[in-house]
Amino acid sequence: MSTALGNHILVEFMNCDPHIMNDVAAIERDMVDAAKKAEATVINSTFHHFSPYGVSGVVVIQESHLAIHTWPEYGYAAVDVFTCGDMNAWIAFDYLKESFQAKSYSAIEMKRGSVNLLTRNDFDISTMRQKANEWVNPGFYTRNVWFTDKDENQALSLRFTGDVFYDHQSSFQRVRILESYKYGKMLALDDMVMTTEKDEFHYHEMISHPAMFMHPNPKNVLVIGGGDGGTIREVLRHPGVEKVTMVEIDGAVIEACKEHLPNIAASFDDPKLTLLVDDGIAFAQNAAPGTYDVILVDGSDPVGPAEGLFSVSFYTNCYNALKENGILVAQGESPKFNEKAFRELNHTLQDIFGADKAPVSLFFVPTYPTGMWSFQYGLKGNIEGPIHQKEAEIETFVSTHGLRYYNAALHNGSFALPNFVKELIKK
Ligand code: SPD
Numbered sequence: 001m002s003t004a005l006g007n008h009i010l011v012e013f014m015n016c017d018p019h020i021m022n023d024v025a026a027i028e029r030d031m032v033d034a035a036k037k038a039e040a041t042v043i044n045s046t047f048h049h050f051s052p053y054g055v056s057g058v059v060v061i062q063e064s065h066l067a068i069h070t071w072p073e074y075g076y077a078a079v080d081v082f083t084c085g086d087m088n089a090w091i092a093f094d095y096l097k098e099s100f101q102a103k104s105y106s107a108i109e110m111k112r113g114s115v116n117l118l119t120r121n122d123f124d125i126s127t128m129r130q131k132a133n134e135w136v137n138p139g140f141y142t143r144n145v146w147f148t149d150k151d152e153n154q155a156l157s158l159r160f161t162g163d164v165f166y167d168h169q170s171s172f173q174r175v176r177i178l179e180s181y182k183y184g185k186m187l188a189l190d191d192m193v194m195t196t197e198k199d200e201f202h203y204h205e206m207i208s209h210p211a212m213f214m215h216p217n218p219k220n221v222l223v224i225g226g227g228d229g230g231t232i233r234e235v236l237r238h239p240g241v242e243k244v245t246m247v248e249i250d251g252a253v254i255e256a257c258k259e260h261l262p263n264i265a266a267s268f269d270d271p272k273l274t275l276l277v278d279d280g281i282a283f284a285q286n287a288a289p290g291t292y293d294v295i296l297v298d299g300s301d302p303v304g305p306a307e308g309l310f311s312v313s314f315y316t317n318c319y320n321a322l323k324e325n326g327i328l329v330a331q332g333e334s335p336k337f338n339e340k341a342f343r344e345l346n347h348t349l350q351d352i353f354g355a356d357k358a359p360v361s362l363f364f365v366p367t368y369p370t371g372m373w374s375f376q377y378g379l380k381g382n383i384e385g386p387i388h389q390k391e392a393e394i395e396t397f398v399s400t401h402g403l404r405y406y407n408a409a410l411h412n413g414s415f416a417l418p419n420f421v422k423e424l425i426k427k
Helices: 024-037 089-099 125-133 200-214 230-235 251-260 280-286 304-310 312-321 339-353 391-401 408-413 419-425
Strands: 004-014 042-049 055-061 064-071 076-084 104-114 143-150 155-169 174-180 184-189 192-196 220-225 243-248 273-277 292-298 322-331 360-364 372-380
Touching: 004 089, 024 042, 024 055, 024 064, 024 089, 024 143, 024 155, 076 089, 089 104, 143 184, 143 192, 155 184, 155 192, 155 251, 174 251, 184 251, 192 200, 200 230, 200 292, 200 322, 200 360, 200 372, 200 391, 200 408, 220 230, 220 280, 220 304, 230 243, 230 292, 243 251, 243 280, 251 273, 280 304, 280 312, 292 312, 304 312, 304 339, 312 322, 312 339, 312 372, 322 339, 339 372, 339 419, 360 419, 391 408
Parallel strands: 042 143, 220 243, 220 292, 243 273, 292 322
Antiparallel strands: 004 076, 004 104, 042 055, 055 064, 064 076, 143 155, 155 174, 174 184, 184 192, 322 372, 360 372
């Protein structure tokens, strides 16, 4: 006969994978699975992701509990496994050690509720149950899971349902489709929000239509990146377009979006599209000079596979690949979140296209950090700046296609810059 009511192990998992330590959905799954492996009966679990990072959670089991607090910045998890009966807490320990990829660990084991120190009460169990029935659960959230897109000083967090529709580590990045409460399903690359069902139109209409209307007759368009398909969907609305070539480096992004974001990935079957799963940087390097009317660079942020999309050589190659009169538009980062990348990109474009040929348009994306985002232009040859004479044409196009962001006033207005932004890009 056991001399204690329970067994409690207090565990230090150290040098764990920091990404796992910040992944609330994975931690919840692993903790629940650890309980099940140890043959516990799981009653409930509640997990919370802290902003900008860290996870806490508890799995309540019929045999007591498993609890965790993580510090991703130290690759550290403090875990405790409290069991009673025949449950073996060390099975859960072994499972979590593997799941968290802990390179070092320690544990202490304590017997809880030594029967030699306790006196058993006799009580009227029916009275206890009546009291319990008087208490009503106020409906606390048991799942409070947040996705955070951040740098070391700022973040944008979206609460998501915890459901993960797609999660794949490709050769380039971690590709995920998650579901947020406010913005619907979203594509995340590594830990950055790329697009969401409810605000994708802000970005995709604004990367495409100003340039397509600024150019007198855009027929041949190149899209670099843009694997979710939103940019080609917008470009292909223009009836004069004869050919669109899209070069996306990561086939997993296309696959994930076709399956889970079909309204964004809506135009992959268009006969005018040539889709290449290839390196856009190498493609631009090898492109025949004077080929494209419009080049749209729908890349990710300047980390990982998209880093080269912010280089002088890449934009020089794009300049050469444009026809004599052509327009380049690049995802330009945020003047409030990535000031350095924003400024450097503009200076690169000014150097290549000319100081008065590198306008910037600003627009709002609520799901990107700070919400304030930009597209940066390079105007080659005799392409005029943003001011247009096409108000009626644009408004007809807007209503024909039910556009929800772009319109004739914004076509000009988005190029009006606040003074601090003008200052930021002044050379
Ligand atoms: N921080 C987000 C930058 C987004 C870049 N691309 C978004 C892809 C949408 N097609």
